[in-house]
Amino acid sequence: MNRRTKIVAVSAAVLLTLGAGGMAAASADDSHRPAPARPAVSEAAALTGSAKLYRPAGDDITFSFDAHLAEKDRQDPTKATGTFRFSHYKGDRGGYAKVKVDCLTTGGKVAVVSGVVVETDVKEFRKARVGVTVHDAPGGDRLGYTWMTADPQKDKVPPCLSGAPFEKVEKGTGDFEVEPWEFIHPTE
Incomplete structure (x- = not known):
């Protein structure tokens, strides 16, 4: 694999890992909040x-x-x-x-x-x-x-x-x- 391809692959892996970790952290932060209420019938x-x-x-x-x-x-x-x-x-x-x-x-x-x-x-x-x-x-x-x-x-x-x-x-x-x-x- 050439150097440029390795850099792109590693960067993509890092971004995916950070994104998944960020989503997990956001989910953990929101876990104490109740589910959003259904909108009231107008x-x-x-x-x-x-x-x-x-x-x-x-x-x-x-x-x-x-x-x-x-x-x-x-x-x-x-x-x-x-x-x-x-x-x-x-x-x-x-x-x-x-x-x-x-x-x-x-x-x-x-x-x-x-x-x-x-x-x-x-x-x-x-x-x-x-x-x-x-x-x-x-x-x-x-x-x-x-x-x-x-x-x-x-x-x-x-x-x-x-x-x-x-x-x-x-x-x-x-x-x-x-x-x-x-x-x-x-x-x-």
Whole structure:
């Protein structure tokens, strides 16, 4: 072996030995410390994602959600925040609405979110409270909403209320994510 190769080999061996010794020393120094705690869950519940509803007649109906219930508000789903949007167009007719969330509850992969319409081009939806139910299902997401049976102008929809998820989401468009909510029951 030539002199240069020997120097490189010896240097590498020394560095490996020092590195291993340094790691062992660091491990020994850290042995009295507890394992790092898992990060705290920042949300008690959430509903996010978007989808297009299936309609054989070619209607363009979309829903998108960005609704959250903070961990500190776990016991009060009416402190949920965020927005959701929906639109329905067919040809040159249709409209949209943006809703400010006022309640969010989830159970397993089902979420119910409600809120008040804050922006729309549909007169009937102005300032109305509406609710939507989402089922984040492995075989295809589903969705339901209050205006199927309630008139947004005259029927008062309570917070956290919606219909069963009767609508099918168009294949390949549903990306809903539901963070399950767990109500903590009082012990006394």
